[in-house]
Amino acid sequence: MRLFAAAYTDDPKAPPIPVEDATDLPAGLADAAAAAMARLGSGRMATAALMNSYTVNLSVPGECYLLGRDETYVGESWEIRSIDEIVTTDKGYYLRDLPADPSDHSIKGELLPPDAYIARLWQPHPRWRALADSPARAILEPCEELLWLSRGIRAAAKSRAMTNGILLVPDELTIMQADESDDSENGDPFMDALTRALVAPLTDEGSPSSVVPLALRGPGAILAMIQHLRLDREIDKTSIGRCAELIREIAIGIDLPSEVLLGVADVNHWTAWQIDDSTFKYHVEPVVQREVDGLTAGYFWPTLAAEGFTPAEYRRVVIWYDPTELVTHPDRTEDALKLWD
Structure with missing residues (x-):
């Protein structure tokens, strides 16, 4: 998604046009924009990285910070930071790149200079505008349930892989052809022979114990x-089925067509185009407009106000977007002719 400086026209229904095409702007406003x-x-790529971080933070927690500052060897930089990375204290704003240690109650990080520019960007809650809202709030419960079920299935799989259980063997049993004169490690020739037979395939794949059964008498x-x-814990098939249902619930509840997350199934490229168009119009474009x-x-x-422009002047220009490369379809003329034939 390409961003550019744009200006409103006299037509209220028309989208903004690039500032270089606007002829009625105040002197110097187009260049400043x-x-x-x-x-x-x-x-x-820098703008794309900024928009990527902006979208993730706006979609999950619903808020973030725009940070502008002068960095050594870099110069002026602008970046999106999460609400966990910038912390407000009595001394000022601290910037953290790593999560804090729960046992350490002090604020560790870089104290931002007083001239650093920090702007809070958030999606207002429909009831309380100062609070942030996000599409992820609607799927918190299915996500939590999926997390716990996935952990349970993983724990059961690890239990089956790491635990082979307990073998109960009576004292009266002996190994056939066991050499009673061998020195045993624990004074039990049977258990020594059994242990060697069980461990041998782990160290030597060519050991006869890997294919020949152990004979007991x-x-x-x-x-x-x-x-x-x-x-070990048995893997519950009901849990696996419930996980699939939860994934579908999340795909339906999130602010994207379910086909995008679940995969475009049972459609050809004609209907896939249709899904892409509707995805942009109803899901991507509203997010970009908010951003x-x-x-x-x-x-x-x-920024324009700091350049000396009045509100009446700088409110005529905005940041706008160009989705041409996102929604332009490849040339399918030959496919269309074949379909006609």
């Missing part, structure tokens, strides 16, 4: 007493 956009991101009644107690509105009010207008 273009310079402000150049400061926000040096190159498209003893009375039938005693042999029938051999038991294997399993200590450029926040950047305009939190960065663009204050």
Whole structure:
């Protein structure tokens, strides 16, 4: 999504146009607006990285900070920071790049200089505008349930892989052809031989113990007493099915078409185009409009005000977006001709 400095026209229904195409702007406003956009991101990748962080923070916690400062060897930089990274204290704003130690109650981080520019960008809650809201609030319960079920399934899988249970063997049993004269480690030739037979395949894949069964000799009644107690947890098939249902609930509840998260299934590229168009119109574009509105009010207008322009002047220009590269479809003329035939 390409961002650019734009100006409103006399037509209230028309989208803003690039400032270089607006002929009725006050003197110097177009150049100042273009310079402000150049400061926000040096190159498209810088702007893309900023918009990526902005979108994630706006979609999950619903708020973030726009931080502008002069960095050593870098110069002026603008970046999106989460609400966990910038902490307000009596001494000023601290910038943290790593999570704090729960046992350490002191604020550790870089104390930002007084001239650093910090703007809070957030999606207002419909009831209390000072609070932040986000699409993730609607799926908190399914996400939490999926997290616990996934942990339970993973714990059961690790239990099956790490625990082989307990083998109950009567004292009266002996190994066939066991050499009773061998020195045993624990004074029990049977257990020593059994242990060697079980461990040998782990150290030597070519050991006969990996394919030849271990022969035990003893009375039938005693042999029938051999038991294997399993200590692992069985993986509940109901939990696996519930996880699939929760993933679908999350895909339906999040602010994107479910086909985007679950995969475009049973559709050809014609209907896939249709999904992409509706995704942009109903899901991507509203988010981008909120983001450029926040950047305009939190960065663009204050920057132009600092240049000496009046509110009546700088409110004519905004940060706008160009989705051409996002929604342009590849040339499918040959496919269309084949379909017609």
